[in-house]
Amino acid sequence: MRFSPKAFHFSLCQARRQIHLTFSLLAFFLLITSGVRAAEDLSQPVPALKPTLNQAIASVNVVQLLKNNSYEKLSLDQSNSEKIFNSYFDTLDRNRSFFLASDIKEFTKYQNNLDDALKGGNLRPAFEIFNRYRERSEERIRYMLKLINAGLDELDFKKDETLELDREKADWLKDTKEQQDLWRRQLKDSVLSMKLNDKKISEISELLTKRFNNQLRRLHQTRSEDAFQLYLNSYTQLYDPHTQYFSPQRAENFDINMSLSLEGIGAVLQSEDEYTKVISIVPAGPADKAGQLKPGDKIIGVAQGNDGKIEDVVGMRLDEVVKLIRGAKGTLVRLEIIPSSASDGKTRIYPISRDKVKLEEQSAQKNILEVGKGDKKARIGVIDIPAFYIDFKAAQAGDPNYKSTTRDVRKLINELKKEKIDGLVIDLRNNGGGSLQEANQLTGLFIPKGPTVLVKDSRGRTEAQQDPDPKEVYDGPMVVLINRLSASASEIFAGAMQDYQRALIIGGQSFGKGTVQTIQPLNHGQLKLTVAKFYRVSGQSTQNRGVIPDISYPSLFDPKDIGESSLPNALPYTEIKPTQYAALKPLAPVIPELTKEHAKRIADNPDFIYLNKLREYQKQFDGRTVVQLNEKKRKQEITSMREERLAIENSLRKAKGEKPYKNLEELEKEQTDKYSQNKKDKKPEEDALLVETGEILGDWIRTKNPMVAKNNQ
Known part of the structure; x- marks a missing residue:
């Protein structure tokens, strides 16, 4: 969906007038930091940052845009002022390792008036808090360097001590003594982790000295824009996690994460504490083909080529990490990773060959899977859809052969029908979505006519997207396979198939991304805001809850870490009045028997036993x-x-x-060797979840048509 920027316009004149009427800040805003810097003198304290007039205007602009056009309606009042206050401190110091309780007490004077400050463009409170954060950061770095210089051998690794990793709900540090004790333990944990990854003390000392000196240099290089962006997003994300302010530098490429996904390794990254965290993997991209990097993994080092030295990136700015990871097509980058699935503290090295993501490689693919034995055998067509794609440029140019999900799937179905399949599996695992138009049109391939999805905008108006083609391409038995990484357009399609009773939904609960965003330009940067919400034709939202399968599989994705519900301030699941649609014969009566047969099969299925054991292992240690x-x-x-x-x-x-x-080293080496092969070489028979999905579909087919096997002979 596209929305006109004019509908969201708030003139700069209005912004300037509101600032002038609310505060006399001219002298304050003329104290603008220079864009040209001399070489930093790291022996000196970090200089204080000051806001600019453009930032003040942008803050007022953002307040008005969100007030008038955001899907979620929030009052910028005293109660939300306190939320902004808490959100800002959480953003700066989520693990409560920097600020002292006395800092928080000092700044509570702003707790109830940040709403008025934002309305008037007063950024003084935000910058005071940010400058104190930088002071505390500098103190921590210099303290760590002092301990390292004193000799890491002075750290007592025989002493019975522990470190609390999750301090998000801990009390603020009461004094300098408690603060330094925490910092000492954090350093001790870093050193011990490296020792157990076979690094020598001299090597650890050199690496950590370089890491903290780099952090000190970056602290000196922090710009006014960094403070402004963090503060404004502490406000915008009260609306929902997808509402974000982008500084001019980030707005230039729209989003540095997206630019990385287009060229480099094909991964979307974000900063989390001192780490660079993998959020998602781009289908058919280099990382996806390599097969090792997963959402939730943390990148702690980057090396160039086969022999390049690994550069530590802990504490490094996201844009700097991205520069190291990106590179010319065909070159190799090696990432040192803390895997999200590893609880043993061991890091891994993942080699990835850089490339561009090609549209044709994201195309839907087909396979034939035979399930059952003897007279119970069935031929199952499988169509794997990695993304909902369309080549808009070729389509607009009138190219009769332009690529799109729907066109490709239509072609593949016709080929599978010629191969006399008995049923069809649409595999949407790890499909993060894409074109709404394609989700709508793909749904139309499997229903005669009717609405496919409802879109409710910020003004409460609901519009139904309709099946554009009354012709069904396939009307046989069908399953849609999903998992926690099936999101957005995938959920629209799966939800429609479930509501129309057109297909069984099997797998894991989907991601739960059911909102629409648009980008609006500002005088200074851009604002991405949520302007609409998706609803299924049954009136259920795909937001937050996702699509619940008819038959569930065990999942290694923890909903607390992956999915919309894991994000702060995610919009809730809601329902609206259903629209009129003609559902097919209910599938509910067949599900209990199919579930019973499924349970019998997996009771002694080695792959499912393994999956359940692995899930329990992760629950035991990851928590x-x-x-x-x-x-x-x-x-x-x-x-x-x-x-x-x-x-x-x-x-x-x-x-x-x-x-x-x-040993596990032997396992990891074999996995690396396997991953170096193209994932497309993997046969459907090697995918345990896909095979079981085919078996369930085979059971269903036989309940509908006991003569399946004879028909195939």
Whole structure:
């Protein structure tokens, strides 16, 4: 959906007038920091930052845009002033490792009037708080360097100490003594992690010295724009997590994450604390083909080529990390990763060959999967759709062969019908969405006519998208396979198939992204704001809750970490009045029997047993928030975890008659070798979840047509 920028216009004259009437800030705003800097003298304290007049105008502009046009309606009043206050401190110091309780007490004078400050463009409170944060950051860095210079051998790894990793709800640090004790433990944890990753103390000392000196340099290089963007987003994200202010530098490419997804490794990244975290993997991109990098992984080092030295990127700005990762097509980048699925503290090195994501490589693909045995055999067509794509440029140019999801799937279905399939699986796992138009048109391939999705805008108006083609391309038995990474357009399609009773939905609960955003230019940067919400034809929202499968599979994705519901201030699941649509015969009566047969099959299925064990393993260890700082105990914990992980792997191999691994290193080497092969070479028979989906569909087909096998002979 597109919305006219004119509908959201708030003139600069109005913004200037409101600032002038509310505050006499001319002298204040003329104190603008220079855009040209001399080389930083790191021995000097970090200089204070000051806001600019353009930033003040932009803040007023953003307030008005959100007030008039955001889907979520919030009053910028005293109650929300307190939320902005808390949100800003959470943004700056989520783990409560910098600010003292005395800092918070001092700044509570702003707690109830940030609403008025924003309305009038007064950024003084925000910059006072940010400058204090920089002071505390500098103190931490210099304290860490002092400890390193004193010698890391002085750290006592025999002492029984622990470190609380998740301090989000902890009390603010009461004094300098408590603050420095926390910093010492954090340093001790970093050193111990490196020691257990086979680094020598001299190497660790050199690496950490370089890391903290780099952080100090970046602290000196922090710009006024950094403070402004963080503060404004502490306000905008009270509306929802997708409402964001982009500074002019970020607005230039729209979003640095998106520019990375187009060229480089094909991953969307964001900063989280001191780490660069993987948010999603672009289908058919280099990282997806390599197969190792996963959402939730943290990048701690980047190296160029096969032999380049790994550069530590902990604490580095996101744009700087991106520059290191991006590069010429065909060149190799190696990433040092803390995997989201690893609980043993061991880092991994993932080599990825840089490339551009090609539209043709994101195309839907087909396969044939045979399930059942003897007279129960069925031929299942499988169409894997990695994204909802369309080549707009070619379509607008009148190219009769332009590529789109719907056109490709139509062609593949016709080919599969000639191959006499008995049923069809649409595989939407890891499909993060794309074109709404394509989700609408793809739905139309499987229903005679009717609405496909409802879109409710910020003014409360609801519009139904309609099936543009009354012809059904396929009317046979069908399953849609989803997981937690199936989002947006994927959820629209899956939700429509479920509401029309057109297909069984199998897999994991989907992501829950059911909102529409638009980008609006400002005098200074851009604002992305949520302007509409998707609803299924049944009136249910896809927002927050996602699509719930008819038959569920165990998932290794933790909803607390992955999915819309894991994001702060995510819009809630809601329902509206359903629209008129002609659903087919209800599938509810067949689901219990299909579920029963599924449960029998997986009871002794090695792959499902393995998946359940792995999920329990992750629950056991990933939820830990306290780590041991006693080296002996830490080693014992890691050994225990790795032995348990190895046992899970070898139980699967034993069940399949394969030789057990001697250790996890052997497993990881084999996985790396496998991942170096193109994922498209993987046969559908090797995908346990896909095979079981085919079996469920086979059961359903036989309940509808017991003569399936004879028809195929």
